[in-house]
Amino acid sequence: MSKPAASAKSSMPGTMSRLIKMLFSFFPVLLPLVMAGVILCGLINSIGAVFLQSALEVISTSWQTGDWAAAQPKILKIVLTLGAIYLVGNLSSLFWNRYMAVITQGSLEKLREKMFNRMQDLPIRYFDTNQRGDIMSHYTNDIDTLRQMISQSLPNLLQTVIVLTTVLCIMLYFSVWMCLVIITGIACMVALTKLLGSNSARFFIAQQRELGVVEGHIEEVMNGQKVVKAFCHEAAAEADFDERNEKLFEVSQKANMYANILMPVLMNLGNLIYVVVALAGGVFLALNVPNLSFSGLPLSIAVVVPFLNMTKQFCGQIGQVSQQINAVVMGLAGASRIFELLDQEPEVDEGYVTLVNARVNPDTWELEETDERTGMWAWKHPHKADGTVTYEPLRGDVRMVDVDFGYTPDHDVLHGVSVYAKPGQKVAFVGATGAGKTTITNLINRFYDIADGKIRYDGINVNKIKKADLRRSLGVVLQDVNLFTGTVMDNIRYGKLDATDEECIKAAKLAGADDFICRLPEGYNTMLTGNGSQLSQGQRQLISIARAAVADPPAMILDEATSSIDTRTEAIVQRGMDALMQGRTTFVIAHRLSTVRNSDVIICLDHGRVIERGNHDELIAKKGYYYQLYTGAFELE
Template identity: 45%
Template sequence: MGRISEERKEALLRRYGGKNAGGPSFGPGGPGPRGRRPGGPGGPGRFHGAMGGGKPKNAFGVIRRLFAYIGRDKIKIPFVFACVLGSSLAGLGGGYILRPVINNLVDPAKSAEEKLMNLVMGILVMAGIYAVGTICTYLQQRIMIGVSQNALVKIREDLFGKIQKLPVKFHDTHTHGEIMSRFTNDLDSVGMMLNNTLSQIFSGVVTLIGTIVLMFVTNWILAIITILTVPALIYVGGFIGKQSRKYYIGQQQALAAVNGYIEESITGQKVIKVFNHEDTAMEEFELLSDDLRGKQFKAQFFGGIMGPVMGNLSQVSYAISATIGGILCLTANFDIGGLTIFTNYSRQFSRPINELSMLVNTIFAALAGAERVFDVMDEAPEAPDPEDAVEICSEAHPKQGAVPIKGEVVLKDVTFGYTPDKTVLKRINVTAKPGQKIAFVGSTGAGKTTITNLINRFYEIEEGQILIDGIDIKKIKKESLRGNIAMVLQDTHLFSGTVRENIRYGRLDATDEEVIAAAKIANAHSFIERLSEGYDTVLEGDGANLSQGQRQLLNIARAAISKAPILILDEATSSVDTRTEKHIEQGMDRLMKDRTTFVIAHRLSTVRNSNMIIVLEQGEIVEQGTHEELLAMRGRYYQLYTGAVELD
């Protein structure tokens, strides 16, 4: 690892380990639905809010909310605690039966037959008590798992439902992995706590109290001596637990770093090979892996010594109790059976203390995970539609109760910024007549995609208005607005399922005939027919069994089937070759027919036939006109088109 400087090592550990993870950092163009990588222009800061473990900020508030979910099965909870109580008391009571059994065996006044009879009776009583305890344990586990799983299902459903209601801004400022960790790591830790920890805590407390009571009943002198060892147990257990928790947090951070680096390296494997970065990647991974090894060693060491250390301390207590108990048997008429069960209780006295101390890490991890889940649930959803919001529909496809629109879109003095201190768009004025094709060109970060975000109301504008057929989009129901705007993006996304289902995603009530018609409009019908199962071919891994051009054609077909009067094409052909681009453009030409279309393109050859080309620079319109008019101006567009300057 000699090729990596100390500064690089520190940067790697800070970046991938989630230390000092920053908040969102938008680039000039702001975020957008274009698959930007975290940390790049327009994307959020890397590992925003990365998982780090530790204590929750508001433990009592989290516990209260968790119990609200458990309370849905509140009728079962008392029965669970009754079973835990029965199981714990059975364990304690079964051991106490040994006292009369042993005393009977060592009583010289009783005959062998009486001793045998009492021994058999004692064994049967103990077997009955332990059988009751076993049944109680079984019922407690079965019921508690059902209660916890019901709670987890509801939490998971509420979290997923909230994700669907969150604005695009939330998804633009949080990595996919961070959101996924809420559903996996965080909910798993909550599930572990709900499954076992609550019942273990109650069982441990009952066992501890019951043990103390029985020790005092058996011999109060030995009980006091045993209890005097508790401070040492608590101090040592607390110290080890504190160290274990500290290193456990470090282990989780280091594990997140390794996982993050592996994910990034696998997805970027081609780039690594192209730039001969394999050796450096290995060295960087070894650094992160070695950091994980060191932290795992310390975490596992302190976690592993808890049991043996506490066990040895309990053995010391056991030895002291046995020694003094033996002396009491000789000098104070203390019975042998009492000494036997007391030494047994003395040995198990530290067990619930050990278990409770070892549960602290699990509880804190679960509460911290639950807090992260609830943080997402507490995020502000999209602003609700006003009471007087209207529903719109295409004139060609009227809908009862909806206002029919032709597709005129007007932007009036629109000013917007993703953050208050950075204005992305400045006084934008655009008028798109029904059926017109409006193109936006300009450097990266000029604000092209931001305009389409605002038309969809993914973000709310700060100043100005956006009107559709004279209706302010703020007075149109969001669902209705987006249902009348079809989008074809640079990065296609296909869902698991058949080709037919992916096309129908644009309008779920579409018939098979309409699916085929949309595919023909998109110029996709011919290649679909050549697939092994035609329209019933199952797509793999986001359409991995299709070419990039074929995936884009399906994306166009999905937009075609929506029947939306307004269409947005955002770099729809930038990631394909020229021949495939021509094939896709044929489909898009059919798609754009009779629709108001907004086109964002870096390849200026694709926008020559637009009714209006708008040139944006630093959020302002610097030129607008037809292709011929802009060339005649010999300005910015002329420079871009002729190659005098290049797009950033």
């Protein structure tokens, strides 16, 4: 979740420091070279006044002596020297602008990779508690503000600081008295920048946060557009959007108001300082005030004129600082949100038991690990106490004992739930929506960790099993189907990336999907886009079942796997599912009771508690909760 604006503001120096360190780690050689180019350009842009003073000094001397012939080679030398210096400056500018683009785009590429990789390591809870649109905003708005800051604002700010420092030193070198006049005016400019800039920064940070909220809402409404139209909810959706959009407008207009005020105020104040310096120079010359300087030059028109040019340049650079500050603040606000994503705690996995292919050693008749796919699986269990390794055959024995769980600490969803699934059994969960059926399967594959109790898989505490291996042993078919942009074959192969075309086709036939796939325009090579929008819900579910089948998992979780399939198609799929479940421990969640009749164990849940368990005949004979559901209606909803 986004931090409050005040917190983000207070962490800005830390964010800037972290960002610069990251840029140096990405480009340890190129970045210093680019910075050197920026500094060189800043120095060259600052020294024009020195040559102007020299030229005026030569002209003044020639005017007094009348020896213009001696002045010509000196002026030519000054012009040629200045031209050579500016040529170097142009080449330096070309260099750093060219390679700053490389640094910017390269850094953003690496940042996007880090963000996406971190996102893959985050627990399901993060995605359940954050809007998808807000998460996407990290990759779009936050990255874009960071791009502008890295490519333009930071180099310009560095160059501006170099120019300001150099010009100030030159002014002190020529005249301390006139420099003090400028410093007094600059103090006023800094005070105004601090006053207006701090308010601007605060609202720019809020703008980034509200932009994420608006994009999250847009993404949510777009995904639910069919529901919006089906329930004539367009007006209410517009009202909800207007409310969020209004908040974004309020903070954005305040941010830009302060930002737009700052620039003209500083420019006018700079013009006023220029006039004051000109008047002070005239007064000092009229009164013949002794010059206090490090150069030893007397106060003359040859000093005052370059000084006025430097004053104009100095005040203009202060205006540039104010202009860049807003972009830097927005960039840091985006960087802060990006770092918040990168700093999210990854999914904790302290497991050390792994799932391996196994075979029986013909000499010892004991299980041993093998690289071949033998169809036999074993848990490789290293024992820290004595350093030995044992292999436990994967049987699919799952036991939950007195499990308590809540998605939030103050609200338990499951209360003392105990579930026993023997190897090869088909265990079905029935109950009304919210009874805790899907929650149990989420705990078995450790999308969430339990608050109390034990879950054992083949006698091993699931906390000791590596999550990737635990989930690899569990094929999952979810109620909400997600198909990815790619061919039908690619989507089936998602269950097993090294699966051959023949294995994918075999899995599709097993799931009953081969028939409709072959009727598609390009068969298995048909491109799917928009989550398979060109397919029916039932067809999408069949591909999802085929994807689980090609993985050939030792155990299965079927969460409403046939809920979106018509009765005729369900009969076809059920035959394939029966073949898929043969010999595997299977957990089935179903609202249609007709799909769970042949289960070995049916567990009835109500408000997070197990109230009945047994097979179909046993539960019908009890004439309890299941009997009422079965005889009253075949649909739980």
